[in-house]
Amino acid sequence: MIKFGPSGTDEAFAAAGYTHTTEVPEFICENGLDIFEYSFGRGVRISEETADKIGLAFREKGVGISVHAPYYINFAGEDPEKLRASFDHLFASLDAVRHFGGDRAVFHPGSPLKSDRKDAMKRLLAAMERFMVEFYDRGYEDRYVCAETMGKINQLGDLDEIIDIVNLADNILPCIDFGHLNARTYGSLKSKDDYRKVLDTLIDGVGAEKVKKMHVHFSKIEYGKGGEIRHLTFADDTYGPEFEPLAELLVEYRLEPWILSESAGTQSIDAKTMKNLYFKHCNDK
Numbered sequence: 425m426i427k428f429g430p431s432g433t434d435e436a437f438a439a440a441g442y443t444h445t446t447e448v449p450e451f452i453c454e455n456g457l458d459i460f461e462y463s464f465g466r467g468v469r470i471s472e473e474t475a476d477k478i479g480l481a482f483r484e485k486g487v488g489i490s491v492h493a494p495y496y497i498n499f500a501g502e503d504p505e506k507l508r509a510s511f512d513h514l515f516a517s518l519d520a521v522r523h524f525g526g527d528r529a530v531f532h533p534g535s536p537l538k539s540d541r542k543d544a545m546k547r548l549l550a551a552m553e554r555f556m557v558e559f560y561d562r563g564y565e566d567r568y569v570c571a572e573t574m575g576k577i578n579q580l581g582d583l584d585e586i587i588d589i590v591n592l593a594d595n596i597l598p599c600i601d602f603g604h605l606n607a608r609t610y611g612s613l614k615s616k617d618d619y620r621k622v623l624d625t626l627i628d629g630v631g632a633e634k635v636k637k638m639h640v641h642f643s644k645i646e647y648g649k650g651g652e653i654r655h656l657t658f659a660d661d662t663y664g665p666e667f668e669p670l671a672e673l674l675v676e677y678r679l680e681p682w683i684l685s686e687s688a689g690t691q692s693i694d695a696k697t698m699k700n701l702y703f704k705h706c707n708d709k
């Protein structure tokens with residue numbers, strides 16, 4: 425089943441009088457949504473006890489949960505200690521998502537910093553391969569890491585780079601952030617055919633099975649020369665991308681991704697808009 429939800433708690437969550445993550449599942453259900461992404465962007469800091477309480481609340485309501493690993497993970501780094509720390513942050517994210525009752529941790533693969541992009545990508549793939557050996561040795565095969573397409577041009581994570589990463593192991597899924605792809609290509613996602621090219625490239629690259637259950641981030645994003653500048657809401661009509669052409673293709677290709685809205689403050693509302701658009705096209709068929 426395709427699933428929709430917000431990434432992080434938004435303005436509507438606070439306005440409804442909610443404060444704690446254990447109240448998120450109730451909020452998700454009230455708003456006709458299915459899933460939630462919890463961000464460890466600034467670090468995995470949560471006790472097992474709290475994580476278990478959150479997990480119980482999500483299980484009781486049948487709401488799905490994924491996590492976003494810390495933003496400072498860099499699998500292309502040259503410093504062995506920092507690379508080890510990146511491994512540990514991603515493992516900690518996978519531990520936490522298990523306590524939450526989920527199985528997906530999204531991560532930003534890395535950045536070349538001051539080094540050559542091709543060399544950085546080689547280092548990244550080698551590091552990721554070592555990470556996955558450890559991943560299977562330590563018994564994480566019931567979980568997924570989702571490698572995200574990135575919005576800034578100087579970050580690793582264009583579509584082809586994500587395909588190379590995803591192909592390293594069975595338990596790596598693509599996290600296609602269409603707002604990021606649109607930002608780093610200066611607004612290339614407009615028509616249904618623009619989206620079709622992305623989906624076909626991805627299916628050719630990693631196979632239909634992984635694309636069917638892929639992870640998706642969607643929001644409109646302002647961009648400039650370097651790509652992504654900031655996340656917007658669905659009220660924006662300058663930068664895009666629009667969800668509707670993608671909704672039609674999700675129906676046509678029978679894909680069942682987890683789709684998270686990363687709008688700036690209106691995630692739950694925009695997630696519902698996407699869900700409604702998807703089912704509008706579904707019912708047309």
Ligand SMILES: [Zn+2]
Pocket residue numbers: 492530531532572
């Ligand atoms: Zn991200």
